[in-house]
Amino acid sequence: MKILLVGEYSRLHSSLKEGLVELGHNVTIVSSGDGMKKFKTDINYNSKIKSSLLLNKLNNLSIRFFKTDFIKIENAYRFKKLLPQFKGFDVVQLINEDALFIEPKTQIKFLKQLISQNKKLFVLCCGDDYTVVKYYLKEELKYSILTPYLNDKSLKHRFVFSLKYTTEPFKKLHDFLKTNSLGTIASDIDYHIPMQNEINYLGLIANPINIKKIPYNPLNINGKINIFLGINTHSSIKKGISFFEKALQIIQDKYPEKVSIKITENLPYNEYIKIYNETHILLDQVYGYDQGYNALEAMAKGKVVFTGAEQEWLDYYNLKENTVAINALPNVDYLVEKLEWLILNPDKILEISKGARRFIEREHNYISCAKLYLEKWNK
Known part of the structure; x- marks a missing residue:
């Protein structure tokens, strides 16, 4: 199979690719490197603004005073140029509902083209998204990553990234993916629980770990x-x-x-x-x-x-x-x-x-x- 993995969080797609390649499949990862972590990727559209300390600070001021995020604008420009390359894949999988990290309206436009050029689209639930955040806000679990915010609403500024998924533009992106993908796969119990009643939920697949690259080191306790x-x-x-x-x-x-x-x-x-x-x-x-x-x-x-x-x-x-x-x-x-x-x-x-x-x-x-x-x- 020819497989395109879009986006990266903590080497999930990288480890998955390593497994798929060993099974004989052709796999390409396109991502921005997961921010400051800068994971290795086959095709990188990492923002030059984000890589610069000065430009990043100026962009933060732009977001604060003018509600304009030039990193997202740059990401959109770079991904649009790459889009014609992403054709003829048997499977395309997004790391998240906001896999491209650009404005939802533009993201939907790009995803329509991506879908038209390939056979199947799937979405991963391995972090914050609309379904997960809405579920956590109901406080049906004894705790979640939103518990500090739910206990102290003055911390709202520390949870902007999570809460953005509840806004109308991200709700539209969620609805689009729910309608146009073949389903969502969760990576662990924290996302499996909120997803269980979703009609497009395909189940949990545990995070892949390349055990060949991580040797077991028996612990030795001689002193402290x-x-x-x-x-x-x-x-x-x-x-x-x-x-x-x-x-x-x-x-x-x-x-x-x-x-x-x-x-x-x-x-x-x-x-x-x-x-x-x-x-x-x-x-x-x-x-x-x-x-x-x-x-x-x-x-x-x-x-x-x-x-x-x-x-x-x-x-x-x-x-x-x-x-x-x-x-x-x-x-x-x-x-x-x-x-x-x-x-x-x-x-x-x-x-x-x-x-x-x-x-x-x-x-x-x-x-x-x-x-x-x-x-x-x-x-």
């Missing part, structure tokens, strides 16, 4: 237990990082001779990965029901990860007990209790480390996941 919290300030509120910070302070005061705690902010990747590789316990997020890419890659390496691992996730994967990850909750006392349990029982760290790798190999193997995508597309 290394705990790492790598903070991205742009997403810290959504991830509930403050709960981790408070819990770590208590643990540091109580067990200074047993733990080595590293907390960083917006660290360059090379420095981040050095600390990451040496850690035993990684703190990821508290507002998830399932694991995102950062947590999954850490689990593949054998780290003990505090992340989403709710009962709904256990049920879906038929796990009778959780020996895979630590289910993190927005509760400082609970987090302290779980950290303390691991510190006083280091054999549990080794047990969960092995269980995490086995789980990734079983449920997130990039070849197996690629086969599941092929099944959905062919149906």
Whole structure:
């Protein structure tokens, strides 16, 4: 098959491509590189404005005072020039309802042409979109990434990216894709739950992880237990990082001779990965029901990860007990209790480390996941 994957989030499409290529398919990824992460892509239409610190600041002022986003205008110009190349694909898959990151009205125009030039269009639900955000706003889950905003509406400016999907232009984009695509696939439980009653929902396929590229490193605990919290300030509120910070302070005061705690902010990747590789316990997020890419890659390496691992996730994967990850909750006392349990029982760290790798190999193997995508597309 000839397959076009449009957009990228956290290497999802890249890992999927690696699996599909091994199965003998011809795959092209076109994306803007997922912003500052700059993931490798086959065809890149990354904004030059976004790459420039000065131009980016000027664009932010333009958005603030004139409601004009020149990054979106540039993205539209660059993608339009590329459109004639995207012909004759058996499958086109969008990483998100806003895969092109341009104004919805223009995006619909480009998508009409993309659909007319190819056979099948599918959409991924692996982040915020209209259905997910509307569902979270109903507060039917005990928590979600919108919980901080729902508890404190003064934080609205920190949730602009999520809330944009509820506006009329994005609702029209959602309706267009619902009508003109062959369906939507979710990547984890956090998106599976909101999507379940949608008539065009095709089901969940777990995030593909290329286990060949991520070796398992057996943990060695001879001295202190290394705990790492790598903070991205742009997403810290959504991830509930403050709960981790408070819990770590208590643990540091109580067990200074047993733990080595590293907390960083917006660290360059090379420095981040050095600390990451040496850690035993990684703190990821508290507002998830399932694991995102950062947590999954850490689990593949054998780290003990505090992340989403709710009962709904256990049920879906038929796990009778959780020996895979630590289910993190927005509760400082609970987090302290779980950290303390691991510190006083280091054999549990080794047990969960092995269980995490086995789980990734079983449920997130990039070849197996690629086969599941092929099944959905062919149906």
